[in-house]
Amino acid sequence: MPPDTTALSADIRLLGNLLGTIIREQHGDAALDLVERVRAMAKARRSGDPDATTALEALIGQLDLEAQRILIKAFGNYFQLINIAEDQQRIRTLRQREEHGHLRESVDAALQQLKAEGVSVSTVRQILSKMALSLVLTAHPSEAKRQEVLLKQRHITHLMTQRERQTLLPREERRVRADILEKIEELWQTTPTRAVRPTVYDEVEFGLYFITTVIVEVVADLYEDVRDSLRRHYPGHPWTTLPVFLRYKSWMGGDRDGNPYVTPEVTHQTLQHLRQAGRGFYAQKVAELRDFFTQSVEDHEASSELLDSLPAPPQDEIYRQKLSQIYTQLEENVYQSADEFLDDLYLLQKSLLQNRGRYAAQGILQRLIDQVRVFGLHLVTLDVREDARLHAMALEEIFAYYGICEGFRGKSEVEKQAILIAEIENRRPLLPVQLPFSDTTNRIIETWRMIAEAHATHGATVIDTFIASHTESVSDVLSLLLFASEVGIELDLVPLFETVADLEAAPMVMARLFQIPVYHEYLVRRNMHQQVMLGYSDSAKDGGYLSSNWSLYVTQEALSATCLEHGVTLELFHGRGGSIGRGGGPTNRAIRSAPPGSLHGPLKITEQGEVIAYRYANEDIAHRHLHQVMHAVLLSLGVDAQTDLPAEWRSAMTTLAIAGRRAFRDLVYETPGFLEFWQQATPIDALSRMPIGSRPVKRQKGGFEQIRAIPWVFSWMQNRAIIPSWFGLGHALQQFCQQNPDGLSKLRKMYQEWPFFTALVENAQLDLAKADMGIARTHATLVRDSALRNDIFGRIEADYELACDYVCRVIDQEYLLHKVPVMQRSIARRNPYVDPLNFIQVALLREARSIEPDSPHYQALMKAILSTINGIAAGMKTTG
Numbered sequence: 001m002p003p004d005t006t007a008l009s010a011d012i013r014l015l016g017n018l019l020g021t022i023i024r025e026q027h028g029d030a031a032l033d034l035v036e037r038v039r040a041m042a043k044a045r046r047s048g049d050p051d052a053t054t055a056l057e058a059l060i061g062q063l064d065l066e067a068q069r070i071l072i073k074a075f076g077n078y079f080q081l082i083n084i085a086e087d088q089q090r091i092r093t094l095r096q097r098e099e100h101g102h103l104r105e106s107v108d109a110a111l112q113q114l115k116a117e118g119v120s121v122s123t124v125r126q127i128l129s130k131m132a133l134s135l136v137l138t139a140h141p142s143e144a145k146r147q148e149v150l151l152k153q154r155h156i157t158h159l160m161t162q163r164e165r166q167t168l169l170p171r172e173e174r175r176v177r178a179d180i181l182e183k184i185e186e187l188w189q190t191t192p193t194r195a196v197r198p199t200v201y202d203e204v205e206f207g208l209y210f211i212t213t214v215i216v217e218v219v220a221d222l223y224e225d226v227r228d229s230l231r232r233h234y235p236g237h238p239w240t241t242l243p244v245f246l247r248y249k250s251w252m253g254g255d256r257d258g259n260p261y262v263t264p265e266v267t268h269q270t271l272q273h274l275r276q277a278g279r280g281f282y283a284q285k286v287a288e289l290r291d292f293f294t295q296s297v298e299d300h301e302a303s304s305e306l307l308d309s310l311p312a313p314p315q316d317e318i319y320r321q322k323l324s325q326i327y328t329q330l331e332e333n334v335y336q337s338a339d340e341f342l343d344d345l346y347l348l349q350k351s352l353l354q355n356r357g358r359y360a361a362q363g364i365l366q367r368l369i370d371q372v373r374v375f376g377l378h379l380v381t382l383d384v385r386e387d388a389r390l391h392a393m394a395l396e397e398i399f400a401y402y403g404i405c406e407g408f409r410g411k412s413e414v415e416k417q418a419i420l421i422a423e424i425e426n427r428r429p430l431l432p433v434q435l436p437f438s439d440t441t442n443r444i445i446e447t448w449r450m451i452a453e454a455h456a457t458h459g460a461t462v463i464d465t466f467i468a469s470h471t472e473s474v475s476d477v478l479s480l481l482l483f484a485s486e487v488g489i490e491l492d493l494v495p496l497f498e499t500v501a502d503l504e505a506a507p508m509v510m511a512r513l514f515q516i517p518v519y520h521e522y523l524v525r526r527n528m529h530q531q532v533m534l535g536y537s538d539s540a541k542d543g544g545y546l547s548s549n550w551s552l553y554v555t556q557e558a559l560s561a562t563c564l565e566h567g568v569t570l571e572l573f574h575g576r577g578g579s580i581g582r583g584g585g586p587t588n589r590a591i592r593s594a595p596p597g598s599l600h601g602p603l604k605i606t607e608q609g610e611v612i613a614y615r616y617a618n619e620d621i622a623h624r625h626l627h628q629v630m631h632a633v634l635l636s637l638g639v640d641a642q643t644d645l646p647a648e649w650r651s652a653m654t655t656l657a658i659a660g661r662r663a664f665r666d667l668v669y670e671t672p673g674f675l676e677f678w679q680q681a682t683p684i685d686a687l688s689r690m691p692i693g694s695r696p697v698k699r700q701k702g703g704f705e706q707i708r709a710i711p712w713v714f715s716w717m718q719n720r721a722i723i724p725s726w727f728g729l730g731h732a733l734q735q736f737c738q739q740n741p742d743g744l745s746k747l748r749k750m751y752q753e754w755p756f757f758t759a760l761v762e763n764a765q766l767d768l769a770k771a772d773m774g775i776a777r778t779h780a781t782l783v784r785d786s787a788l789r790n791d792i793f794g795r796i797e798a799d800y801e802l803a804c805d806y807v808c809r810v811i812d813q814e815y816l817l818h819k820v821p822v823m824q825r826s827i828a829r830r831n832p833y834v835d836p837l838n839f840i841q842v843a844l845l846r847e848a849r850s851i852e853p854d855s856p857h858y859q860a861l862m863k864a865i866l867s868t869i870n871g872i873a874a875g876m877k878t879t880g
Contacts, residue, residue: 005825008089011160012829015081018181019074022188027070034067035074042832045774053774060839068840069864075833076871077187080153082833083874086826088160091620105588106627107222108229110634115233119638124234127637130601131245132571133629136383137210138251138608139203147206149192154617156183161620192870200253200261204270207252210616211379212281215248216371218622222246222630223370240362244373246626247381249465249604254382256447257469264443264450267384271454271462274378275333281379282341283330285368286323292364293319293348295357303351309344322348337459338376345369378462384451385496386444388468388476394441395420395479398430401437416475417516424482424518431486444483452487464491467533467573471495472502474512481522490525494573498535500543500661503551506532507558514566523568531604532559533573537709544664544728545580549760550657553595560598571602577609577710580725585763587625591632593755595645599636609710610873649750652736652743653757659735660728667727667795673788680783681776681793682715683845686865718872719779720838721796725767730802733810747810765807769816769827770876773797775838782845834875841868 024032038059045052060068097103114124159180162168168176198206223242230239253270256262294317302318315321326344328334335341345368352361396408405411405419423430435442451463466484468476480493497506510532513519523530534555540548556572563570576590587605607615616622668674679685688711713724737743750757776796783789804816817824848861 005089007092007164008085011085011088012082014177015085015156015180015184016078018177018184019077019081019188021181022184023070023074026185026188031067031070034063035071038071038836039832042835045835046828046831053778056836056839057778057843060836060843065860065864068844069867071836072840072864072867072871073188073192075837076192076867076874077184078833079830079871079874080149080187081156081184082830083877084153084157084160087157087618087621088164091161091618091624092164094620094624105631107225107630107634108232110631110638111229111233113635114638117639121234121237123638124230127634128245129243131243131633131637132602133246133633134249134602134604135246135629136249136251136573136604136606137207137380137612138606139200139207139255146190146192147202147209149187149190150209150613150617152183152187152190156180157618159183192867200259200266200270201273203252204250204273207250207612208274208277208379210612211248211375212277214616214619214622216281216375216379218616218619218626219246219248219374220367220370221623222626223374224367225627226630240366246630247374248379249383250380251383251385251606254384254463257385257387264446267382267447267463268450268454271378271382271458274380274382275458278375278377278379279330279333282368282372282377283327285371286327286330289364289368290320290323290327293317293323293360295319295352295360300355300357303347303354306347306351309347319348319352335377338372338461341377342369342372345372376461378458381461381465382463383465383467384447384463385467385469386447388470388472388479388495390440390444391468391476391479391483394437394444395482397437397441402430413473413475416473417478420475420478420482421516421518424478424485429486430482448483448487448489451491452489455489455491460489460491465494465531466491467494467496469496469498469535470502471497471509472505474509474516477509477513478516478519481519492526492529492531492571493522494531494533496533496535496573496575497555498538498542500539500547500551503534503539503555506534506555507562510559511562511566514562514568527569528567529569529571529602530563531571531573531602533575533604535575537575537577537713540724541709541712543661544668545724545726545764546660546728546732546760547657547664549756550653553653553756556598557595560595560600563600569602570598570600571604572598573604573606575606577606577611577713580722580763580767585759585766586628588628588632589755589759589762591629591636593759594636595756599633601637603633614877645754648746649754649757652740652746652750656732656736659732663728663731663799667792671792671795673785674792676785677780677783677788677792678715680849681721681780681789682719683841683865683869684711684715685849686845686862686869687711687714687718689862689866714873717876718841718869719776720770720772720834720876721776721779721800722767722771723796726764726771726803727796727799729764730799730804730806733806734802737806737809744809748812751810761807761810764803765811765816766823768800768804768807769824771800772831772835773800775835778839778842782842782849830875834872837868837871837875841865841872844868 020032020035023035038056041052041056041059045056060071063071094103098106103109111124114127119127159176163173163176166172226242227239230237253262253273254267256267296316297314297318298316302314306318306322307314310318310321310325322344326341329344330341345365349361349365349369352358352365392409399405399408399419404423408416408419411419431445435445437445451466454462466480468480471477477493477495484491484493495506495509497503497509510530514523534552536548536552539551542548543551559572560570562568572594574590576587590605591599591603614621615625716723733747736747740746747757751761752758773796777793780789780793783793808815808818811819813819817827844861844865848858848865851858851861
């Protein structure tokens with residue numbers, strides 16, 4: 001039965017009417033009439049009116065900048081409100097399903113399936129023990145909304161939830177509506193984009209906001225949910241103490257790849273700030289506990305261990321006294337580790353359990369214990385990432401300075417390995433106390449020394465991972481081991497393989513690495529555990545959607561086999577972006593579609609940019625997200641999956657990937673003038689000015705290869721072509737079907753039975769449905785060279801039509817999203833509001849590119865363009 005959308009329509013109508021009230025009050029009836037005229041024209045265009053596009057372009061072209069700005073604000077704010085209403089509908093549907101016992105993809109559903117398939121209690125315990133899921137918050141510049149805007153939206157969400165779940169009196173309903181109206185007014189009068197580029201500390205604060213307001217609480221709920229489900233499906237067994245199967249980590253303040261602002265000092269200060277925030281959060285929790293734990297020892301005894309931990313004579317309310325002591329120690333930064341803090345909490349819990357305080361011990365106190373075990377005193381563990389090429393440059397300078405060798409980077413790979421192994425084994429220090437090297441080399445050394453200092457001060461858990469981006473060879477990883485050895489620390493040394501070629505070489509690199517004695521000794525010290533990070537963004541930018549996805553799949557298979565062969569536990573670290581073109585899509589689907597057996601237990605996944613706000617701005621959405629991820633991991637570890645991929649499927653996918661890569665590379669890398677087309681047909685020039693991240697658009701000076709994948713995808717999302725998510729797919733599918741008589745039936749069988757191919761096709765389908773060639777064609781009119789425009793856009797449009805046609809054939813449906821009506825309606829609901837923003841953006845870009853950049857009018861135009869970017873991102877529900 002399809003979900004009832006009556007309440008959704010009512011919510012959209014309410015929020016839309018309140019927004020209309022604000023527009024009328026702020027700018028008059030004429031402004032609201034203009035908004036309605038433009039919306040009506042956009043709807044007519046969508047309904048097939050042949051004159052609507054011309055009329056809409058003409059109307060927008062006649063408007064002055066102020067009128068255009070009103071339209072931008074109107075449609076941009078409307079999307080923010082629609083997003084809230086759709087989230088409310090999703091939550092409403094989920095609650096109804098849970099109420100009737102039909103909620104799929106939850107922890108309870110996974111444990112129920114495990115029990116039904118005969119998985120024993122001991123096996124479930126083993127699964128939970130080896131499960132180590134890490135979700136990594138990253139500061140990738142793809143969150144277009146300001147934190148201040150997110151706060152207002154969250155307030156509206158809470159008010160809408162209050163209306164939904166409470167029976168309000170008429171005066172209470174009026175008050176809630178007035179509060180919503182107040183927040184909409186504040187949104188209207190708030191600039192949606194930042195005035196200046198955020199600093200690294202701003203990004204740290206952004207992450208902390210979600211950690212402390214939502215994530216810490218939702219994770220505690222998750223642990224309670226897991227206990228509850230275990231007790232119901234596996235009753236009669238103790239489940240109070242669970243392994244720590246989920247953690248959060250962060251790159252904010254630690255990711256220095258291409259970001260000159262993340263210095264060793266900044267990372268050190270980030271750790272200090274995290275520690276302070278953690279102490280503040282826990283102090284507040286302890287203070288709340290203190291108000292509730294007023295049990296009197298006159299009536300109920302306390303344990304001798306608890307009494308001994310307090311100064312004599314003990315007070316009557318002994319638990320409250322202990323909590324006051326804990327509060328003071330948090331305030332005065334006495335605890336050196338989370339274990340010391342936990343020891344005091346366990347003292348309280350043990351005493352309560354021994355003295356008929358079971359509910360208090362296993363209620364809010366257990367919740368706090370869970371939070372401390374998962375989040376520690378710093379709330380998140382930092383990862384540090386640096387470019388492997390900078391390590392090689394630094395070592396070249398260091399080796400030359402000491403006469404060890406000249407031209408290290410020019411040596412053969414065998415020579416590099418020999419030099420590095422000799423230095424790792426050499427007992428004498430390599431790095432001097434006073435650093436005489438270049439600023440770049442000094443900064444590399446200072447970063448490693450900062451990590452050593454952090455370990456000495458706070459323990460090795462505060463920074464437990466060092467990632468080398470652009471890893472291509474064994475020597476890149478040995479360089480990490482040399483620096484770690486020099487400063488005397490142990491942590492995970494993680495190669496990041498990014499391009500298609502590097503992904504293909506990754507298994508051989510790791511196999512060779514495992515055979516090197518000094519590296520094997522390191523692995524033994526790390527309990528034979530190895531993290532390997534896979535780059536989704538750059539591989540897609542390098543080879544296109546099909547080639548990237550297949551390379552990642554094959555690499556995971558080969559890495560898993562390599563690690564098993566060498567007795568190594570593999571922890572795959574998936575560098576997934578928010579958009580389909582950067583490895584995005586539902587996380588649970590991605591986990592379930594991974595190669596069978598590739599999940600050894602530990603698993604690490606990035607949550608980037610706007611994905612953080614989408615998943616964690618709303619507690620119920622966050623709760624659902626974690627349940628879906630846990631469901632996927634539990635089943636991947638606990639249910640035997642198909643292990644033998646049919647050879648014909650593997651052959652078919654290889655053929656598709658080769659054809660897709662050839663088509664993508666031919667367009668993007670081999671077509672003369674493509675770079676010019678991209679720069680003119682998208683707002684990439686404006687995006688480079690948009691203050692949505694602390695790091696630059698480019699990693700370093702250079703051409704297209706140095707452009708980051710995020711602005712690449714972001715720009716195509718803005719002009720609605722979205723080619724990173726599908727280009728080459730149509731050509732590849734058509735060619736395969738034409739060259740194989742049973743090609744279509746084979747592809748349909750793959751879609752129906754192979755989770756990887758299902759996810760591949762369905763993810764592409766979503767962005768094909770979001771794309772709009774009519775709008776993209778309007779953006780293409782910005783390309784000055786008509787021959788170039790017609791050639792390149794013609795090829796894009798042709799492959800789009802092929803992709804839509806063949807995706808529908810493979811899924812066996814009449815049109816895109818035919819079998820996903822909820823998503824289809826959501827896109828249709830948004831289009832009449834997104835389209836005008838695109839027409840306005842094109843008009844503004846055309847004007848801005850025709851005048852001098854140093855003129856005041858240019859700055860005003862650019863500000864308006866950035867607002868259209870923000871609005872389109874909200875309407876498309878993704879950036880990059």
